[in-house]
Amino acid sequence: MEKKAAVIGIGYTTYCSNRKETRSKADLAYEAVRNALDMVGLSIGDIDASVYTSVDGFEATVRPARMLEAFGQGLNIPLVDVNTGGSAGGSGFKEAVHMIEAGLHDIVLLYGAPTFNNVVDNQQVLNTASPPVFEKPFGIGAVHMGAFYAARYMREHGIEEYDYARVASKNHRAAVKNPHAHLRHGFSPEEVLESPMVTWPIRLYECCPTSSGAVAMILASGGRAKELCDTPVWVRAISSIADTFLSGFKVYRDFDKLKILAKKVYEKAGIRNPLKDFDVAELFNPFAPFELMEYDALGFCEEGKSVSLLRDGVTEIDGELPVNMSGGVVCTNSGISSAVNRHAEIALQLMGKAEGRQVKSPEVGLAHSWGGNMGQFHTLAVLTL
């Protein structure tokens, strides 16, 4: 496929607990956008269109983009507001890519908002997302949903609690080397196992925090990308998939929709053997066990054999296919920003600008995002040098 849209700039703010946040939404947006523009040497006047991604309700407002001015509103450029739940960052990335590939715009700014900024109780907001008749009255929270998957996956594939602790620890150790990570404690598997049980089998250090911080990315069309950046990161394929809303009928066995999506995206990108073809991957893991299910769905291993990858160190930062070199969502979860972060991290890795968490000369990477009250949505992007 012809390479047409590329990532050329990334801008982060620092990340902290959303309860300790002292910066406003406007401060965060300005800082992330400023940093992304500075990386490419552009000004806001060079941007043709902006894509804003967040989830209404969580930010304690309605359509927060309307009250921000960091995305070129003063210059009246188009502002597209994408909200598909947690996967909005991936969906927004897809919007930006499509706009460029369609020839509508040359340079597009993508923003991953600090979704948990200002909200008092995320869970109350998330509960409104459940189907109102049967599911909602149960008060099922995000972690319960995570636990459905984790419990069934353990039972079916002979996975032990220690394995879940180990995958959490892999992320925590990686986050120590990521200056943009929120939790940088480097917990060992033993420390994870000693952390309180939240919803069996998920323990506290296997759950993502609620973070605050934002990210901006600049994407450009072929010609402009080469002009503006020495190492543009090309988008070889991107797509999304939606599952049903009525979660009561679902079997929480594996990420079956992600498997279907991977097949479609790999075909487009010419990926035949994901374990060999990818050099780096950033997967959406708000609960550590998800990372293992994602190895399965993404074809990194034979079905149910994800734990061997982990036990053999294949997905460690120095392994054959490093996964979540950033520490993943389990260490930094600023809502939709975390979905954009997956793409930003892969782009930084391919550019060779991932600082302490840099993998040696990666050329092809995979970015994943996930969302919905029951995780109905996935997006996948294959990025390449």
Add this chain to the structure above:
Amino acid sequence: MGKVGIVGYSLTTFRDDADMSSDELVFVAASAALKDAGVDRGDLDAVSVASIDAYDGITISNGWTAPAGGGYGKDATRIQGGGVAAVMSAYASILSGAAELALVAGGDSVRFDDTVTSNASYDVFFNRPIPLFNLSSYALLATSLLRSGAATEEDFAMVAAKNYRDGAGNPWAHVRAGYSIGDVASSPMACWPLRSLEIAPCSKGACALVLASERKARELSDNPVWISGIAGGSTPCFGSWAETMEMKGLRRAITRSYRMAGIGNPAKDVDAFEIFSPAAPFELAYYEPLGLCGKGGAPELLRGGVTSGSGALPVNPSGGALCTNPGNCGGVYRVASALNFLRDHEGARRAVVQDSDINLGIMGETYHVMVVEKERA
């Protein structure tokens, strides 16, 4: 650059309260649009839903409506900021080669307080306590028009009555009472100078469109409607009032979409306009940026009947938002209304649809404009 066509569409009738939930409504509209296009769900590559969570009463509400709109197991997304913004997403996805056939849908079933949702969208320190919300922001625009002499209160009543008259003849419209100027002028004052019949209702119902690549569109239809121009624009929330009244974001979207479609003289080149006017004064304020008249010419155009449904330059021949105002699918409804016009009027070939997110109020709003046209009348 290839072309994108609209090969099928459908709308439900609009009313005060829905007898179905949003997913059911979207399912009905999407199924009918697919049937109209002569395709089935399996042929779809992508679905774009137009909605905002606050109007659905739940968060991540695309989870509710996207699968019902044909998105189950497909590439699906949700765009906030209006139906034409969602059309633009599907349009880009087709032109990028990611999809050949894409569906755009929206549905409204939930009762909500549009004052509260609008107020919550404004800045927390300065705007919310005033309190700024959709209606008070519309009234600011209305008083500004009055003060500058650009329109009178009688003009507001006249534009509302014009919409009600046209809406009365539209079988899909929510308000079909055909209120007269006298009815409007004697309706209760809601927020000076706006009277209750000069303000759009909250309507329930659903709409869907099926978009196709040029190849697919020609395969499915011998005279498809093409999207010949589409563009967006934004405005800053803390701009000066003069900046707000200049509507540069709207002008940008209009200029760019007209240029794409090759519209040089809109008063001549366009057969009808469907525009988003959630309070009567907006329609008057938009005539000039749309290129229908020079500065200050709007009242004359209105008083002369030029912009009425049967006039030479019909603006909102569907009755517009005063007759039908679904918060989520409003933009899709306006596109469907423009398509109805092209279908029902012999000789009509081209229509302009203007959409925005000013259901939440002005200041910080975004606009989208698109041009639809048939190859042959």
